[in-house]
Amino acid sequence: MMYMNIEIGNEDVSLLQMSDSFFPTGLYATSSGLEALSKIKKLTKKDIFYYISTYIKQVVGPTDCTALGNAYESCMKKDLSTLLNVDESLYSMRLIEETRSASTRSGNQLLKCVSIFVKHKKMLRDYQNAIGNGNATGIYPVSFGVVSWSLGIPKNKAGLILLYGFTVSVVGAALRLGIIQHFDGQKIIHELRPVILKSVLDNIDRPISSMWQFAPGLDILQMKHEAMSSKMFIT
């Protein structure tokens, strides 16, 4: 007798797999500039909350989440040309070389890993070929959009995973920098739920022409991080 449950499916397991920090993309080695800030001032739990919140509202939401949504839509429409345009647009908005490099490396490794177990998805293959030919960069949010589409993860949930993953990477960095302890970290993630949700809803369907970011203070921090001679994280 075959048991059918329409409430959960393979794509839900894929969603869990892609949102798991165990998935190998190297993001554990990023602090998104937090390390540089921690050298300048003594940080509190509240500072970490506001740091991540600002980053999501002013940068990751309106750029990365927008790019992901557009990449996803391009895959649905089998439109490689638009996908490559999204890739180029997002790459050009990554102002700091260290962050550009980290994002493209993670994106490329993500594609390589997923293509081992996802076959027969032409857009995934075509995107990888474009990267190999130098016509795309593989920048992480775009790669994540392509991969999410390939795995049948709904677009808005892919956006959630992206922003949740960013949140966890910075909380993890704060933990390892000794700024917070492990219960604090979980509380911060919990309290960021409405910020994450709103950012996904505001940005996942934003057109690529409206992609924006404005966080000059964070950009300066990333530049300071680049110049640090002693650092634990790659960003």
Add this chain to the structure above:
Amino acid sequence: MAPLRIPRVGIGGPVGSGKTMLIEQIVPILSANGYKVSIISNDVISKEDAERMRQNLATDKGLLPEELVIGVATGGCPHTAVREDPSINLSVVEELELKYDFLDLILIESGGDNITTTFSPALADYFIYIIDVTGGDKYPRKRGLGIENCDLLVINKIDIAPYVGADLKIMERDAKIVRRSKPTVFVNSKTGQGVDAVVSFIITDVLFDTLPKASKNIN
């Protein structure tokens, strides 16, 4: 056409065991044999090790271009960067393979870690694990994945064994029991004593005694 895969040797071991100094001894010997090498140094806290090697091997001795000594910060997770999630290191390796196809070998130095360190076979073809006598002669028999599973175990700082009460004969005996037929080499990486044997293993077991690429181009 996909770039040629360049052989990789992973070097792991506890903090202060002498990984960097071993590399600084290995590279000149490989270079003297005509082999072109790149070094990726995973540093937990700083890029100091990479910069020291760059200064020593590239700037001072001119054995390799400075851009071939690469420091990679690993976010406080040295074992993750070489085992569970080697994607950062793999990215750097792939970039080297694309840009510098003349390389014969890539050395990947992990950040200092504990005796459970191992390298992912996706990252390193050959794994050297280094311990030193100051940890005591108990270490080989204490086992641990690094000591048991590495392709080559290197026991360093043999010159100070008498001063720290470490019996090298006990370490040799226990290494044989724990590792069975897998080799162990005793070195003093400060003076270079024993390092020739390490290089021989690399040339035979990793490079399969092939000639350096540069010499093939001449011929």
